[in-house]
Each structure stands twice: as structure tokens, then as C-alpha cells.
Amino acid sequence: MAKAILQLGDLTCPSCMTKIQKAVANQKGVSDVKVMFNAGKVRADFDQEQTSGEDLSNVITELGYEVKKLKVKETA
Amino acid sequence: MMKLNMWIQKHQNKITGLLAVLIVASLFFSYVVKAELLATILMIIASIIGAIPVALHAWGALVNKVISIELLVTIAVIGAFVIGEFEESAIVTFLFLFGSYLEQRTLQKTRSSVKKLTQLAPTQAELVDDDGNVTTVDVDDLDEGDHVMVKPGGQIPVDGKIVDGTGYFNEASITGESAPVQKEDGDSVYAGSLIDNGTVTIETSSVGEDTTFGKIIELVEEAQDSQSPAARFIDKFATYYTPAVLVIAALVWIFTQNFELAITVLVLGCPGALVIGAPVSNVAGIGNGAKNGILMKGGNAVNSFSRIDTLVLDKTGTLTTGKMTVSKMDTFGTDATADMATLAAVEKGSDHPLGHAIVKYVDAEGIKDYPEIPEFDTVKGQGMIGHDTEKEILVGNEKLMQANGVEITKENRKSINDRLDNGDSIVIMAINKEIRVITGINDELRPDAFDGLTALKKAGIQRVVMLTGDNRLAAQRVAEKLPIDEIHAELLPEQKLDFVKDFQAKGHKVAFVGDGINDSPSLATADIGIGMGTGTDVAIDTADIVLVKSSFNSLAHAYILAKKTVANTKENIFIAVATVALLLLGLLVGIIQMASGMFVHEASILVVIFNAMRLL
Structure with missing residues (x-):
């Protein structure tokens, strides 16, 4: 398992948050997603064998949000 | 589609600006030059350009089964367009986009205190490799066990232990204590603190989000998003309210056959200020706290x-403060210095906090040479006893003295009572059944x-x-x-x-x-x-x-801030509900149209944000 932390640009509409939350959660291998509206951050736990930090970053980019920074940490 | 989406997101502010220009130009042609056709064409162009970003947002949300405010606006704008109210549709989209621009700008203000905190997080470190070469690296690339060097005035990049050097550290960002603390080999240091002078090498124990400073930041970031019961209620309410507005507008259309009225209801029913009012108070309140170490x-x-x-x-x-200090030390023997030295020697071997206070006190008196002392045995709840051939030394409380037949003179009694009256803990030393030292130890308020x-x-x-x-x-x-x-x-x-x-x-x-x-x-x-x-x-x-x-003082600040934040949330909910009520009333009386309704809405959103900013 690994944890990805993505720093996005400023989020302004609460519905953006729901969109990102659902889109990332729907990816294979993603178990827990937290979108922090005010900090503009996304934290997601995922299985490296099924997806990667880059994949998650692409999903968010495709929704139309800028990903400024991606950090991946192995957790177990 | 995705590319277009992103491009529009990025340039939304420019689109808003363009809309403003088009609308002003159109009004100019309409009222000054009287070129009605040109004016209408400009309004049509403005409506279309303006509707695209709103419709894209609405669609994106709808795909995820969320009925958003954007959807209400999109339908209203298309409706206005269909019945030929181009001026209305252009102005409504402009106001909506301009409103979200202002919202974005003002929201940034309410988030600024936490941003400032995150910006204090260290980003780079001087990594020292096994051969002693120093390279600058990103903190994210550091691992447990890595050695990093910090020079005077530098920021500590990681949590860890000093393995080389000493220095004075300012740990205000972690402990709130701004007086510098001296640290040396083996002492723990925290990421985010600063070294005032000295150069140290640190062995890393944790990095980034795992450091104490990282945890503090994470906590605040999560706190800003974790909602109050009021905000949660509003959120839930909004998920039903928005579709309900859609239904009501449809009913209005069916029963009155007045299409224009129906789309006006859509615009007026937008829950804008309601959705943002409660969370924005929280963000501002928590932000103010974070700025003040709460x-x-x-x-x-x-x-x-x-x-x-x-x-x-x-x-x-x-x-x-939890730091024990000696409030007074009374001596009764003929050689006070020797007695104090003996006491310190005994206490040096104990782990008791009272012992540390005594050693420190005696040390500060300039007594550094300790005599040889015998082995000591601990008597639980009383103190310690040590014997050798010529003397018996007792160090402990009054119970220990009584249990061992030590005589307490009138003078001794007075000293003990004085200390007790002061609320002190008492440590007595007796040599051969004779009291030599009575010490009062206190914890500073x-x-x-x-x-x-x-x-x-x-x-x-x-x-x-x-x-x-x-x-x-x-x-x-x-x-x-x-x-x-x-x-x-x-x-x-x-x-x-x-x-x-x-x-x-x-x-x-x-x-x-x-x-x-x-x-x-x-x-x-x-x-x-x-x-x-x-x-x-x-x-x-x-x-x-x-x-x-x-x-x-910061506890009091926190309490008052919490009260203010809750009051602020209530004010915002009131403002939002009152706005919708007044708009509907205005609609019934006939003084509110679609564009003016949108204007009042956007104004109310700004009012609640400004109200929240008073908390900062």
C-alpha cells in the first residue's frame, strides 16, 4: 500500500470537491480518499500494484484541475 | 473536451472580463448609438461565451450525480435565451462568473493564516553523506537515519537527534516558547524550529508529514474542512434544496404557464450564500486560532x-509550569556548605524531580565539590536512608524523621510550617538524628x-x-x-x-x-x-x-474565538435565509427580475464572506 498526497491549485466550489473525491475513489486499487477543500489537497491510500500516484494525478488533471505537486509514500 | 475544460478553467477570469466588455459595449450601442441590432448581437455573443464555463461545471457535477447551482443557472440562462431575453441571460452569466471570481479572491483571504503556517514548513536540507560531502536536497528525499547539517540562522528540516555540535534553538513554532534553548549531542530537535547560533549535524528520525510540525499542519488543514453540525446540516439541506428549486420552477411553469417567471425562480432560488456561509466562518475562526498557536x-x-x-x-x-524549584533552603548545622553539599550528593543519585531541583539550587549556590557518601536505600513514600560506620544520613519527608526518632526542634518546626504554608513540598536532611537542612520546593504558577x-x-x-x-x-x-x-x-x-x-x-x-x-x-x-x-x-x-x-491568555482567546465563530456562523445562515426570503417577496411584488435577483445573490455571498473575515 502507498499514500499519495497531491497538492492542487485553489479549490473554490464545494462541488469540485465532490467531483474529485468520486473520480479518485472510483479508480481501481484506491481505498481511501480525502479531499481537503481549504488546503487544496488530496490524500489517497492506494495499492501500487493496481494504480500509481501518476495515474491518480492524471485523473484529476483530466477533470480540469491543476496538480501542482505529487508525493507518494510507501506505507506497508 | 478535457483540454477545452482545462483551458476554460484557467482563463475563466479573462472570460469574465471579456463578458464585461461585451455587455458594456452592447449597452452603449443600445442606449447611446441606438444601434439595436448590433447591441442584441453583442448580448447574444456574451450569453454564449458566458454560458459555456457555467454549463461545463454543471455537466461535470451532473456526471457525478450532483445537482449544482451551476445547473440551475445554466437552465435559467438557456431559458432566457430561448425566449429572446438576451440582455438578461448575458448579465446573469456575467454576474455569476464575476461573483465566483470575487468569492475565490475573498476565500483566499480567509485561508491565508493557514497558508502562512504551511509556508513555514522546511523544504530543503543540507544532506551530509558518509564521506562528509554536503549536498542540498529536497526534504522529501530524506530518509530516516540520514545526517543533515544546519548552519546558524538555518531552519531545522527534520525531527531528529543532534549527533554533532551544539547550538541555541528557537522552537517557537513547536512549543510556543520563544526563548532560545541550548541543545547538544543526543538532544532532540524539531523540524520547523530555527537555530540561532551554532552549527549542528542531525540524525533524521522523521521527515515531512511525520514530524511534529507536519502533524500540526495536517491537523489544522483537516480541521478547516471538518464541519460544524450547522454546516453539515446546511450541506445536507442544500443537496435536497437545489433539486427542489428545480422542481418548484417546473411547477411554476406548469401552473402559471409563465416561462419567464419559472426561470426567474431558478435564479432566485440559488442557495449560494447558504452553502458558503457556515463553512467560511469556520475556516476564518480556525485560521485565526492557528495564527495564534491555537x-x-x-x-x-x-x-x-x-x-x-x-x-x-x-x-x-x-x-x-511543572518545573520544580527550591523556594527556600534553611540550614541548622555549623557548616551549612558541607551539609548542602551532602544533600546534593545524595539527591544527585535520585531520579526524583524534587532531587533535580535541589541539585540545581545547590549548584547555583556555587557548591560543586560533593563529599563521599554511603549507599542509600529507598523507603517508599518517605525518602532515603544511608549508613556508614560513623554516621547515618536521612533524606526525606517528616514521616521519615518521625519513623527514625529524629528530634524536631522548635526552630525546625517553624521552618517546616513556613514552607507548608507556602504550599511547598518538603525535603529534610538529618545526620545522626539531628536536622541539618529543611528545603521547600515549589512548582511555579x-x-x-x-x-x-x-x-x-x-x-x-x-x-x-x-x-x-x-x-x-x-x-x-x-x-x-x-x-x-x-x-x-x-x-x-x-x-x-x-x-x-x-x-x-x-x-x-x-x-x-x-x-x-x-x-x-x-x-x-x-x-x-x-x-x-x-x-x-x-x-x-x-x-x-x-x-x-x-x-x-491563549486559552481565553480560544474560548472567546469559539464563541465568536459560532455566533458568526449563525449570522451568516440568517443573512442567507433572509436574502432568499426577501428575493421571493420581491418577486411576488414584482420589483425583482432575473438579473437584479442574481445581483442580490452575489452580493449576499460577498456579505457572508466579509462577515466571516471579521474573525481573522
């Missing part, structure tokens, strides 16, 4: 804290305890209760100097917990203030647990509110 774990904590009427405090480490507690009572705390494991007399001495209503002394941690439960059973809302380690059960059980004075992981984890600065 970490409130979310809207729930703020809300419960504002309702607290009973404040329960631990004594040692909370009301007092926090300097702002009186002012802070007074302010808290003024702000609405009805009862202040002190619970302590310490003896009754010492507890009373502390309580006498402070506005404390009730004291319970000589308690075990479980008994403290029972008191907290008991207050709650009687219907009080209880806040417990403690240092977080032995008090964690009480911290967790109280309606609000407030960790104070440590900045340690335990305190951060268990408490609902963490005071980075161990001060009562």
Missing part, C-alpha cells in the same frame, strides 16, 4: 467549546493564570475546578491565588476521570485542560479536551484543542 480540531470542536460552562484543570504542568482565568469567567465559564494528585495544602495554596471555585486534591488519574464524568452526568458541559500524557483519559472523556504545555504527539492526538503556547 489548534482547534474542526467545526465540531469549535461548536462544543463555545458551549462549555465548566472548566476542569489539572494543577501540575497546567496551572503551574504560570504568570498569566490569573488574568486568563478571570477573562474566561467573564466570557461565560461558570465554574473552574482544579483536580490534582498533589496534597491538599499545596493545592489550596495555588487555588487561593486564582479565581478557582472548587478543588479536589490527592487524586489518581482514574479519580480525575470520575469527576469529569460526574460533572457531565449533572448536565454540565465540561472542558478538561491537561498536559496530555497522564491525563489522556480525562482529555478524551470531557466534552472538550484541551492539551496544553507540551506539543507532544499524545497531546496532539487526544485533545480536541491544542494550545501550542502554554498560556492561559
Whole structure:
């Protein structure tokens, strides 16, 4: 398992948050997603064998949000 | 499609600007030049350009099964377009986009205090490899065990231990204590603190989000998003409210056959200020706290804290600094220096906090040469006894003296009573059944305890209760100097917990203030647990509110801030509901149209944001 932390640009509409939350959660291998509206951050736990930090970053980019920074940490 | 989406997101502000130009030009042609056709064409272009970003947002949300405000606006704009009200449709989209631009700008302000905090996080480090070469790396690339070097004035990039060098550290960002602390080999240092002078090499124990500083930031970021009950209610309400507006508009159309009225209802029904009003107060309130070293774990904590009427405090480490100091040392032998040296020599070998205080005191008196002393045995709850061929040394409390037949003279008695009256703990040393030294040791009261507690009572705390494991007399001495209503002394941690439960059973809302380690059960059980004075992981984890600065003024600030934040949330909800009510009334009376309705809406959103900014 690994944890990805993505720093996005400023989020302004609460519905953006729901969109990102659902889109990332729907990816294979993603178990827990937290979108922090005010900090503009996304934290997601995922299985490296099924997806990667880059994949998650692409999903968010495709929704139309800028990903400024991606950090991946192995957790177990 | 995705590319277009992103491009539009990026250039939304320019699109808004373009809309403004088109609308002004159109109005100019319409009213000044009287070129009606050109004016209408410009409005049509403006409507189409303006509707695209709104419609894209609406679609994106709809795909995820969310009926958004954007959807209401999109339908209204298309409706207006269909019935040929191009001016209305252009102005509505412009106001909507301009409103979200202003919203974005003002929201940034409410988030600024936390941003400033995150910007304090270290980003780079000087990595020292095995050969002693130094390279600058990103902190994210560091691992446990890596050695990093920090030069004077530099920021500590990681949590770790000093392996080489000494220096003076400013740890204000972690402990709130701004006086520099000297640290050397083997001492722990924290990421985010600064080294005032000296150069050190640090062995990394944790990096980034795992450091104490990282945890503080994470906590605040999560807190800003964790909603108060009011905000959650509004959120839930909005998910039903928005589709309901859609249904109502459809019903209006069906029953009145008035299409224009129906689309106006769509615009007026937008829950804009309602959705943003409650969260924005929270963000501003929590942000203000973070700026002042008060970490409130979310809207729930703020809300419960504002309702607290009973404040329960631990004594040692909370009301007092937890640092033991000798208040007075009376000597009775012929050679005071020799007696003090003996006492210090005995205490040097003990781990007791009272012992440390004595050693420090004797050291400060300039007595450094300790005599040879015999082996000592510990007598539980009394002290220590040491024998050799010529003398017997007793160090401990009065019980130890009585148990060993030491005579307490009138002079001794007076000294003991003086110390007891001061609320001190007492350490007596007797040599061959004769008292040589009587020492009073005390725990310093926090300097702002009186002012802070007074302010808290003024702000609405009805009862202040002190619970302590310490003896009754010492507890009373502390309580006498402070506005404390009730004291319970000589308690075990479980008994403290029972008191907290008991207050709650009687219907009080209880806040417990403690240092977080032995008090964690009480911290967790109280309606609000407030960790104070440590900045340690335990305190951060268990408490609902963490005071980075161990001060009562910041406790009072936190309480007043929580009350203000809750009041602010209520004001915002009121403003939002009143706006919708007034708009509907205006619609019935016939003085509100689609564009003017949109204008009032956007204005109300700004009003609630500005109202929240008063908390910053």
C-alpha cells in the first residue's frame, strides 16, 4: 500500500470537491480518499500494484484541475 | 473536451472580463448609438461565451450525480435565451462568473493564516553523506537515519537527534516558547524550529508529514474542512434544496404557464450564500486560532467549546509550569556548605524531580565539590536512608524523621510550617538524628493564570475546578491565588476521570485542560479536551484543542474565538435565509427580475464572506 498526497491549485466550489473525491475513489486499487477543500489537497491510500500516484494525478488533471505537486509514500 | 475544460478553467477570469466588455459595449450601442441590432448581437455573443464555463461545471457535477447551482443557472440562462431575453441571460452569466471570481479572491483571504503556517514548513536540507560531502536536497528525499547539517540562522528540516555540535534553538513554532534553548549531542530537535547560533549535524528520525510540525499542519488543514453540525446540516439541506428549486420552477411553469417567471425562480432560488456561509466562518475562526498557536480540531470542536460552562484543570504542568524549584533552603548545622553539599550528593543519585531541583539550587549556590557518601536505600513514600560506620544520613519527608526518632526542634518546626504554608513540598536532611537542612520546593504558577482565568469567567465559564494528585495544602495554596471555585486534591488519574464524568452526568458541559500524557483519559472523556504545555504527539492526538503556547491568555482567546465563530456562523445562515426570503417577496411584488435577483445573490455571498473575515 502507498499514500499519495497531491497538492492542487485553489479549490473554490464545494462541488469540485465532490467531483474529485468520486473520480479518485472510483479508480481501481484506491481505498481511501480525502479531499481537503481549504488546503487544496488530496490524500489517497492506494495499492501500487493496481494504480500509481501518476495515474491518480492524471485523473484529476483530466477533470480540469491543476496538480501542482505529487508525493507518494510507501506505507506497508 | 478535457483540454477545452482545462483551458476554460484557467482563463475563466479573462472570460469574465471579456463578458464585461461585451455587455458594456452592447449597452452603449443600445442606449447611446441606438444601434439595436448590433447591441442584441453583442448580448447574444456574451450569453454564449458566458454560458459555456457555467454549463461545463454543471455537466461535470451532473456526471457525478450532483445537482449544482451551476445547473440551475445554466437552465435559467438557456431559458432566457430561448425566449429572446438576451440582455438578461448575458448579465446573469456575467454576474455569476464575476461573483465566483470575487468569492475565490475573498476565500483566499480567509485561508491565508493557514497558508502562512504551511509556508513555514522546511523544504530543503543540507544532506551530509558518509564521506562528509554536503549536498542540498529536497526534504522529501530524506530518509530516516540520514545526517543533515544546519548552519546558524538555518531552519531545522527534520525531527531528529543532534549527533554533532551544539547550538541555541528557537522552537517557537513547536512549543510556543520563544526563548532560545541550548541543545547538544543526543538532544532532540524539531523540524520547523530555527537555530540561532551554532552549527549542528542531525540524525533524521522523521521527515515531512511525520514530524511534529507536519502533524500540526495536517491537523489544522483537516480541521478547516471538518464541519460544524450547522454546516453539515446546511450541506445536507442544500443537496435536497437545489433539486427542489428545480422542481418548484417546473411547477411554476406548469401552473402559471409563465416561462419567464419559472426561470426567474431558478435564479432566485440559488442557495449560494447558504452553502458558503457556515463553512467560511469556520475556516476564518480556525485560521485565526492557528495564527495564534491555537489548534482547534474542526467545526465540531469549535461548536462544543463555545458551549462549555465548566472548566476542569489539572494543577501540575497546567496551572503551574511543572518545573520544580527550591523556594527556600534553611540550614541548622555549623557548616551549612558541607551539609548542602551532602544533600546534593545524595539527591544527585535520585531520579526524583524534587532531587533535580535541589541539585540545581545547590549548584547555583556555587557548591560543586560533593563529599563521599554511603549507599542509600529507598523507603517508599518517605525518602532515603544511608549508613556508614560513623554516621547515618536521612533524606526525606517528616514521616521519615518521625519513623527514625529524629528530634524536631522548635526552630525546625517553624521552618517546616513556613514552607507548608507556602504550599511547598518538603525535603529534610538529618545526620545522626539531628536536622541539618529543611528545603521547600515549589512548582511555579504560570504568570498569566490569573488574568486568563478571570477573562474566561467573564466570557461565560461558570465554574473552574482544579483536580490534582498533589496534597491538599499545596493545592489550596495555588487555588487561593486564582479565581478557582472548587478543588479536589490527592487524586489518581482514574479519580480525575470520575469527576469529569460526574460533572457531565449533572448536565454540565465540561472542558478538561491537561498536559496530555497522564491525563489522556480525562482529555478524551470531557466534552472538550484541551492539551496544553507540551506539543507532544499524545497531546496532539487526544485533545480536541491544542494550545501550542502554554498560556492561559491563549486559552481565553480560544474560548472567546469559539464563541465568536459560532455566533458568526449563525449570522451568516440568517443573512442567507433572509436574502432568499426577501428575493421571493420581491418577486411576488414584482420589483425583482432575473438579473437584479442574481445581483442580490452575489452580493449576499460577498456579505457572508466579509462577515466571516471579521474573525481573522
